[in-house]
Amino acid sequence: METPSATPSEVAVHPLVLLSVVDHFGRCDEGDEASKRVVGVLLGEQRRGRIDVTSSFAVPFEEEDDASGIWFLDHVYLENMYRMSRKISAKEKIVGWYSTGPKLRDNDIDIHELFYAYAQEPVMVIVDVRAENANIPTSAFAAQIEVKEDGTEKQQKTFVHVPNSIQAFEAEEIGVEHLLRDVKDNTVSTLSTKVSEKVHSLRGLKTRLEEIKGYMDKVVDGTLPVNHEIMGHLQDAFNLLPNLNLEEYVKGFNVSANDSMLVVYLSSLIRAVIALHDLINNKVQNQERERALDAAAATEDADKENKEKENEKSADADQKMTDAK
Structure with a gap:
């Protein structure tokens, strides 16, 4: 692999990947939607620390519902699908894997170790396929060796969050516009659509503020240590707020x-x-x-x-x- 070993600075997920993941999730057994999840492989390119995830394919995956750590991923199917995809697009290489989570699980770090055989620094992307989710449906993670406070390293990896975004090429934007035009409900007026979009945005803002409040409460209680980088981002966000007392x-x-x-x-x-x-x-x-x-x-x-x-x-x-x- 020619990809660098440094942790990626950004992960850009393209719309085709989201559609493929939703289709993969919808084709699975609907008997146990509460705890089930699907797993697949992410294909794309890495340039200057940025990963563009442009395609994906599903992989047979099973795991026990309990915390026993028993899971199965079909390696033969993965390698056969990757070999066939290379015949179609030689530029797209394995950059990581995806899961429908919607949160991290105990087996994820072990599954992540498996993909080091296909990429030097694979990424994990959790795609939230729940319909009630009004925020960006993706979360990207990379594995790093956990460092103790005294500076020594121990052979145990943990996931760290990687900034991610939803981006598309010009051809993909045209396709998404046509898709949204086809699924648009013509019986709904433009005003109600705008109001609905505002409501979804406010719900997303409320969720983010609640997450910030929960994090700050844990920091005050001493449950979590103080992260100066997070505090700096929060201070920058608060500095952008206007002074309404003027x-x-x-x-x-x-x-x-x-x-x-x-x-x-x-x-x-x-x-x-x-x-x-x-x-x-x-x-x-x-x-x-x-x-x-x-x-x-x-x-x-x-x-x-x-x-x-x-x-x-x-x-x-x-x-x-x-x-x-």
Whole structure:
């Protein structure tokens, strides 16, 4: 392998990989969705510490539900599939493996050791296939030797998080756009779609804030050690927040809120006027319809009376002629 041995700095997962993983998960037995997971191989390229995961294929995998550490991965199937994929795309090499987790398990470090035979520094990507997940569905990890506080190393590896993202080539972006256009529900209005997207974004933000709060609580309690890098990122995030106590921000928020409420008020007023106008038109139409029905009924009654009078006159004339004879 020509890949460097350094831990990758970033992992970019392409849409085709996500679709393949979801298809692999959907084709498995649906009898035990709560604890089941699927495992497969990731293919791609590594350049300057960045790994582009462009393809993948499924691998037969089984494991015990308990913590016994018994699992099985079909090596022969893996090597045959990799050999056939090299005939199609020689640039794509094994860069790691994926799992549908949705969290790390005890057997993952042992499975990860297996892929050192195919890549110098393989990565593990957990793809969360749950429908209720509103965040980025991928998490990337790499294995590192755990170092003690006194600086000595012990022969035990642990997973460390690697930054990851969802990226696509131009051709993939076009395909994803067409796919989303086909699955789009035309019965849903654009406004409701935007509101739904805002709700999903706020739910994702709430989840992240809860994770930060949980981490800070554990640091305060002494359960976790202080990580200065994480603290630095949190401080940078808080420094980007605007100071809402400034008079300009307060005035700007008030003006924006008043403008929005004015639009809502005018919309409600126009809606009420239109509803009253339709009500009046409906009442006028009903009155005209009732008048027409009454006039038709009066005309019909008059015609009946005229016919009855004519019948009476003809009967009297016939009676007189009979009496004369």
